[in-house]
Amino acid sequence: MQSLYILAYLTFFATSIQPSQICAPLRHRIKHQFHAVRHCQRSKRTVIGLINADTVSECAEYARRKHGMAFNYGPKNRGQVNLFELSTIRKENGTGNSPHPSKGTDAITTEPEEFYNCQILDCAEHRNLSSIVNDTRFDYYSLYTRPLPQDNATCVPSIGMLVVEDRKLNYSLAFNECQSMGGSLAHVASEARTNLISHLCADVSLAANKSAANASGEMYYVGLNGTEGNKFFTSAKEPLDCFLYRAWAPGHPSNVNQPGCVALSSNRSWTVHKCNKPLAFICELHTSGPPKHEVRLKRKCSVKRPNNRIAPGKKILLS
Incomplete structure (x- = not known):
């Protein structure tokens, strides 16, 4: 994607330059950077790749290989339970508002499924983030962040x-x-x-x-x-x-x-x-740099903050 932005400043004025000299720099492509857009939320856009990644950088590199434009990544300390989903189940069963089962009670469980903490997406979210859902297991990253595509x-x-x-x-x-x-x-x-x-x-x-x-x-x-x-x-x-x-x-x-x-x-x-x-x-x-306000990824996920909107925080760098 986006190979046109690599040599935007080049001018070609020396007719004696060999084609191999001119074209060689084109082989060194920009390493596209993904940036966090949403905390404790994920995109429901089409998944084109699944792996379990130890770090967000590993997930980002896999996204580049798959030509993905965005991904959902779940840090290992988040676990595999979506507290938003669990809270909804408890409410439907009349067992209270807390997503965490009380001691001495039977835990409410959902059907087991294979879990991957790195989900590569074919497309990025548009401006209205229409496919974003609450999910305490994941954060959403994209190539397009500043501004979001119109x-x-x-x-x-x-x-x-x-x-x-x-x-x-x-x-x-x-x-x-x-x-x-x-x-x-x-x-x-x-x-x-x-x-x-x-x-x-x-x-x-x-x-x-x-x-x-x-x-x-x-x-x-x-x-x-x-x-x-x-x-x-x-x-x-x-x-x-x-x-x-x-x-x-x-x-x-x-x-x-x-x-x-x-x-x-x-x-x-x-x-x-x-x-x-x-x-x-x-x-x-064009792909863009980090959003104006970085997402506070170290903040604990909470069902009391269902929107988890962008908030100022530390800059996230992906190598």
């Missing part, structure tokens, strides 16, 4: 958080609009990205009540342009020559449209247009 963002598993904009702007204005969202025009220089993002565009077009024919012909600006020396670069100044994949439509690119800016169609092809042409566009949201 409501109109869409998660594409293993790719990232994307915003498809139907507004038609020229390339420069679209580029700036994506920056204002905390992102950049979407990176498409791989087969998986081109296919999955174009499929998302088709879904958005059809959802907007466009006919299938119009949906397939819709063009969206992406993070690829040929405005520097008739060579194509990503939004982060990465040369397209450093990527193997191409999805050019027949007749593209051509000298007629050079210099030009690239758009992706919902039929999975790249086309080159004059950069002042107004088109719809696709933004890819």
Whole structure:
């Protein structure tokens, strides 16, 4: 995910530099950092990996290998009992409000299940945290924390958080609009990205009540342009020559449209247009640092604090 942010400051001005020298730094990818978003709560988004991890850093590394965007992690000292769930069971059985069974009474138990304290999630929570539930066993961590992705963002598993904009702007204005969202025009220089993002565009077009024919012909600006020396670069100044994949439509690119800016169609092809042409566009949201107020993870979980909202605390660093 998010490979476009690696070399945003690079400029390529020496024509004598060999391609291997230019592309070598691209192989050293950023190690994405997960940060705590909720304490004593977990996300119910789709789980794509389960392990028992000794540390939160081990869980985070597993999430990176699985291309997860978030995870639920339960410290070993929390145990395997969700006090919120147990409290609800006790109330339903009329045995009081305390989640802890009193001495001399039979403990209320639930059906046994295999427990993993590290749950990798395919997608991160959006701004309203709609899939968060109370669970004293876990804390919720995400790549997207400051700010949380907006409501109109869409998660594409293993790719990232994307915003498809139907507004038609020229390339420069679209580029700036994506920056204002905390992102950049979407990176498409791989087969998986081109296919999955174009499929998302088709879904958005059809959802907007466009006919299938119009949906397939819709063009969206992406993070690829040929405005520097008739060579194509990503939004982060990465040369397209450093990527193997191409999805050019027949007749593209051509000298007629050079210099030009690239758009992706919902039929999975790249086309080159004059950069002042107004088109719809696709933004890819950047991963972010820790939230403005760090979560107080050392605080004891309590059913009397059901929301467990973000509160100031110590910074959590994941190596």
